[in-house]
Amino acid sequence: MESIASNIEAIRKQINTACIEAGRDPASVRLIAVSKTKSAELVREAFDSGQVEFGESYVQEFLEKYEDPLLENIPIEWHFIGHLQSNKVRSIIDKVKLVHGIDKLSTAEELSKRAVQHNLHVDYLLEVNTSGETSKYGMSPDDLLLEAASLFHLPNITLRGLMTIASYDRVAAREEFRQLRMLLESLRDIAPDPSKLTELSMGMSGDFEEAIHEGATMIRVGTSIFGWR
Numbered sequence: 001m002e003s004i005a006s007n008i009e010a011i012r013k014q015i016n017t018a019c020i021e022a023g024r025d026p027a028s029v030r031l032i033a034v035s036k037t038k039s040a041e042l043v044r045e046a047f048d049s050g051q052v053e054f055g056e057s058y059v060q061e062f063l064e065k066y067e068d069p070l071l072e073n074i075p076i077e078w079h080f081i082g083h084l085q086s087n088k089v090r091s092i093i094d095k096v097k098l099v100h101g102i103d104k105l106s107t108a109e110e111l112s113k114r115a116v117q118h119n120l121h122v123d124y125l126l127e128v129n130t131s132g133e134t135s136k137y138g139m140s141p142d143d144l145l146l147e148a149a150s151l152f153h154l155p156n157i158t159l160r161g162l163m164t165i166a167s168y169d170r171v172a173a174r175e176e177f178r179q180l181r182m183l184l185e186s187l188r189d190i191a192p193d194p195s196k197l198t199e200l201s202m203g204m205s206g207d208f209e210e211a212i213h214e215g216a217t218m219i220r221v222g223t224s225i226f227g228w229r
Ligand SMILES: *Cc1c(COP(=O)(O)O)cnc(C)c1O
Pocket: 034, 036, 057, 081, 082, 165, 204, 205, 206, 220, 221, 222, 223, 224
């Protein structure tokens, strides 16, 4: 495997190319390096080569890395991209820049309650199951639109957009990314403040170029940076 620095550089080039093809500004796509199962040393190596935003999926593992001396006192921006259970909200809420994987009204309510308690403001994304695969987390598009009105009014948290994990097949994935973009449009139509709803977290190592073509603002890339898990 190549070095982490050269992997990141190669991905940045691919992002640029996909953006140019799609007529987009490369600065409109943020690369989140997914470091789950990878050591603090490797995270530090990526950070030292210029990567600032990292994604973690498991609460316990994230907390260990967060507290690792190697990663203390450096301005990493952590994204929580895993499935978040209500009882774990409390332990991550003051440590992350954005929570991607909220898939229930009740978890959003818990996030709001804890944000109020800590006197914090938290940005989050709703996870949508665009593929319809039962093995995947995420709200159905219909439920999301039905529950949106309750979500918009929760204090101390702000819905910033949508997240999805697409099908393995790239052609199907592109269609699912398109669906997510359209769903964000529908959500903006009913939102009290549509200017807040700007983010589409979609695309991973195998399909981030498709996601960029469909409007991704954040791509979550693990394997292509850190190697196989
Ligand atoms: C693991 C993971 C990724 C990264 O996937 P790769 O295929 O390794 O790039 C992205 N998003 C989520 C939610 C993940 O759990």
